[in-house]
Amino acid sequence: MTTYGKQLGVTETNIPGLVVFDLPVHGDARGWFKENWQREKMTALGLPDFGPVQNNISFNDAVGTTRGIHAEPWDKWVSVATGRIFGAWVDLREGPTFGAVFTTELDPSKAIFVPRGVGNSYQTLEPDTAYTYLVNDHWSPDAAYSFLNLADETAAIDWPIPLTDVEISAKDLAHPRLADVTPIPPKKILVLGANGQLGRALRAEYGDAPHIEYADRATLDISSPDLATARRWRDYGTIINAAAYTKVDLAETPEGRKDAWAANVTGVAALARLAAENGITLVHVSSDYVFDGTLNRPYREDDPICPLGVYGQTKAAGDAIVSTVPRHYIVRTSWVIGDGNNFVRTMATLAERGVNPNVVDDQFGRLTLTDDIARGIRHLLETGADYGTYNLTGGGEPQSWADVARGVFALLGSHPDRVTAVSTPEYHQLDTGAKAPRPRNGTLDLARLTRTSFSPRDSSMVLREYLRKDRR
Template identity: 55%
Template sequence: MHIEKTDIEGLLVLHLDVHSDHRGWFKESWQREKMVAAGLPDFRPVQANVAHNNEAGTTRGLHAEPWDKLITVGTGRIQGGWCDLREDSPTFGETVTVEVGPDTAVFVPRGLANGYQTLENDTSYLYLVNDHWSPDSAYVNVSYKLIDWPLEPTNVSAKDEALLLDAPPVPPRRVLVTGADGQVGRALRRVLPEAEFVGRADFDVTAPPARNWRQYSAIINCAAYTAVDAAESDRATAWSVNARGPAQLARIAAANNLTLVQLSTDYVFDGQSDRPYTEEDPVSPLSVYGASKAAGETAAATAPRHYIVRTSWVVGEGKNFVDTMRELAERGVRPQVVHDQKGRPTFADEIARGIAHLLKAEPAYGIYHLTGAGDEVGFDELAMAVYTGRQQDPDMVQPVSSGHYFAGKEHAPRPSRSTMSTAKIEATGFVPQNWRVGLALYVL
């Protein structure tokens, strides 16, 4: 068995092994392990259908249904015909035809209008689809006359006869972004403007509302309980949002063949490493917040298609350390800032850009560290850089120890070193921006 590409991207012809003897023949019309290894998308079919056709020349289509399908024949032969109706496809409007017999199957991606003509009497057309048929689904159909059929079309349904040569394009499957009002969620609006963005008020990750999930391609979970100190006493809420939420989304992703992107944090580490943390290092959180995020990582990893994106010191639209220091600089305040917590800031736009890269490039699933590039600094040095950027004397920043700063305050323990290696994501082709460049652009 081998797979051949066609002139339409994603439309694949499978040349099947047919075993014949005096009794007849046998073939594997669907064998997930072998076919995926050979290059077929792992499209996870949920329904099998058979359309039997009595006469040669019977013509059906062209129908662009909201699912992927794998077609073949049980008896007889067909001429398959397809037209690319996918929005923004480089081959939009192009057609391809393939003769399909017992030794052939064709994978038809969502957004291609599909039709066929029987070449023999008593032809059985078999197909697998990865969504259940529903009268409420969106269908886009176009005239069968777009295809140059080998026989005079017969037995064409009235509905197919009425179809026009022009049809509206089929939009792609959607990306759902939770936590849309957070720093990364807001940055993703600029990078993925066609995605669907939901906030806490309309989408509770701990009890996700019903959706036609087969019409989505990915979930990016930016929803999180991020009040690090409050989590020490509000444990149930932190665990519900940060651990139970990703578990719920992972179940949805696994059941519907979606990619789950889970945003995580440097707080899953204890900060005792003498080198930047890699994705293979064991987690050892110090706080309730860190433990709940580590549990969320474990839950997200149960989705077969997952990216866990760990980041640190996020700076974007919303409450963040850099904005606080900028405001203090403009007011001429001399702040006390800890010097013994070290790491690298990460701008939300960079995180959004990295997430979009992972979804497009589709490297191996797993954990990726995504932080700003450049030198490791303490919070005091970062504050000084902000003061310098606002034309204030950096010596106004007063470095203090964490013990001094938090003395007498209710607080969660924090990792003393949060620096993470970005070598793994860089190997996929994504190069993080140096945080100093990002800061200069941000504070101007």
């Protein structure tokens, strides 16, 4: 019997992501009405905005019709249109809850959200029962499915009507026991720019887990017109874009300008379209160069952008594009050092060679290890932090480039006075090849990031750790 007058509400289950909804059903002598799917209200209660693309209906004319247990690589929203069912769900995803079971009855006043990889099965309790389900992917023969036998002794589902007395397909009867089930793997994470400084740090952070893929331009060209069909993109949950054009001075030349816009804007636009169309979370790494550096305080994520040079302009344009993707993280960083050519490594080489450098003392910021950027990206993804822009740099007091250089010399046993501090205009007169304007203040406010319980490491410790590892 359908219950009328319920308030819209949600109940968590013992299977992560599997949630039961009470639906308001309005009825009288003529019948009843309900809102089967109401995106705004239901997402406000915590339902993922899962983006359904297909609506299916299963009609069952006899009591005891039993179907399942099937796990598909997509999410489902299941509700009863007429009649009543007993439902059993078994977690068939890789992980600590593999094999967990949840059961309940559904009538038109109840619905359930079934996340990707959770096996679902139903037994009808009334004749002429029909249930409807929304799914967020189209069926594909190439997708990874998993199945569990309805009579599995480990799951030990207490079916209201014994399986010996009901209608079951021969295919469902032949499904394997839990010990022989192939778990549904997590959605894939694709790291682009995998051979760059940040890409290598992401490799170290994520390792060689089967669901992590790494690509560079040779293995995946995001400018290709065939990008949309290059992968089965619905199997991917996240793309981390660690690829970028970062040659700040070369970007001021005609050829460099072309390359910078191609990589940082045109390529990013292709990724944004791909992510939006397939429900993928896009992680994009940005820069303090989107600001002009004239503020006398650290820059917050919502401060107006005002790039000075071509590189900053392309990064700002890329940020604007990525911000239109429903699921996105823009990770804005500065003064990056990692496994590759960078300022700290250059200063260390000069110190060891006995060269006394001229270094600007009127540009301020904080050093950031690529290892910490990778760690921060993983933190945002795994904690489910709110989508949006996050500043992610080293912590502590801002320093000038001259301060950093002196720190390098001191840590390597050279006298810091070998570093001569000069102003930016003076530096540009030294024929160093520096063409691009740079923000005087590249210090980023880290308050939003720290509210997610991520702790950036102090920049002075970052420098010490980097040199210790790099000079082994």
